[in-house]
Amino acid sequence: MHAFVDETKQHGLLIVSTLTEVCHLQQARKVLQSKRLPGQNRIHFKTERDSRRHEICSALCALKVRVMVYDATAIKDAVEARTDCLTAVVEDLAALGGRRLTIEQDDSLVQADRRTFYNAVRKFDVAATLEYEHRRPNQEPLLWVSDAVAWCVAKGGDWRRRVDPLITQVRKLS
Template sequence: MLIVSTLAEVRHIQQSRKVLQAQRAKGQNRIHFKKEDDSRRRAICSTLCTLEVQVTVYDATGIRDAAEARTGCLTAIVEDMAAAGGRRLTIEQDDSLVHSDRRTLYAAVRKFDVADTLAYEHMRPNQEPLLWVSDAVAWCVAKGGDWRRRVDPLITQVRKLP
């Protein structure tokens, strides 16, 4: 399992959203990298690299149990956000995972003593364009090769989870 976190300073969020929304094809309400053709993927990658964002890849591919891998990734994200002074964590909503995610996040914000300063929420991808960055980078990292190279400028850290 790979989970990708995109960090943006508040002062860059609106502009990044605007740039991402402009990349949608006619009739699209979001960018979903898996459904794009290669020429659009290349163009989107180029645009992503112009954004003022930092991306961390949480690599839990060594953990066989999917629930355990997700818990480890979410906990590591909260740990990193606590260290960075992050204020808001938005997670792509998967209705089958919301309940377990909330349990994990509840425990993690207390473990890293940020329950009063870090808010977390689940949103659908069409509600938050910055989720598209994480989706695209995750796809590119999983594909590897030239796709990985295209998003390397965005990736500030890869955290391999045990």
């Protein structure tokens, strides 16, 4: 099991983890890359037109992935919210036998994230089995799924409904 993590801070922190089995990675990446427009090096949901968002949501729902949402909007301290979310991601991956966690790289947060992951993999006794890394979104198409779902959940309404088939859990943190 691999996890791909992105976030939105639109109305407080939401972290989204897209999970898939290793055997589905290649096909998912191929489908996602085929959805890029000429000249795009990635799909970034906030910059897409609504018609493209509809098309992309439909493609996402056909992938063999599932999504977990970590809602820390009730936590006002941004550092605490992020730490709690990332720790919960590791906890859930440990329970699922996860082997790899890829998080979208934000250079200003890499060191803090590494401290959080270092502590979390030890807390949940997966230091020897769970690898984690930061990647830029143009380097890993499965980060685009988490980006899209985070955007849709934050927007709510019909956008949330479009990605509901992907969401297996919403974990509220406080």
